[in-house]
Amino acid sequence: LFLIGSLTVYSEESWVSRSGYYKITYQSEISPININTIHNWTLTVTDPNGNPVNTAKILIEGGMPLHNHGLPTIPIATKNLGNGKYLIEGFRFHMRGKWELSININANDRRDTAIIHLNL
Secondary structure: OOOOOOEEOOOOOOOOOOOOEEEEEEOOOOOOOOOOEEEEEEEEEOOOOOOOOOOOEEEEEEEEOOOOEEEEOEEEEEEEEEEEEEEEEOOOOOOOOOOEEEEEEOOEEEEEEEEEEEEE
């Protein structure tokens, strides 16, 4: 997120999983992400070459490491939208600060984890 005067510009970031099997991006249905608002994300999973991963099982965990607590909700992958996109329902961040999300992906007999750091 970059602030230029009163204009807000969002950059699309991507994260590579620890072993390099997957690359992920997300798009939140609300932007910017507000505190105490339940919302959904579209998570895109590709292989390192950018090919969609269409058979992923996704588990999301997270919290605020500096406060030693987890997420107040349990976000769940509820729908495979095709082309490597998955609907993740139930995100809520209940306080400002640094959050860490672990996106655990299991597809094609390969398990890997991507970490997203958010500063809300």
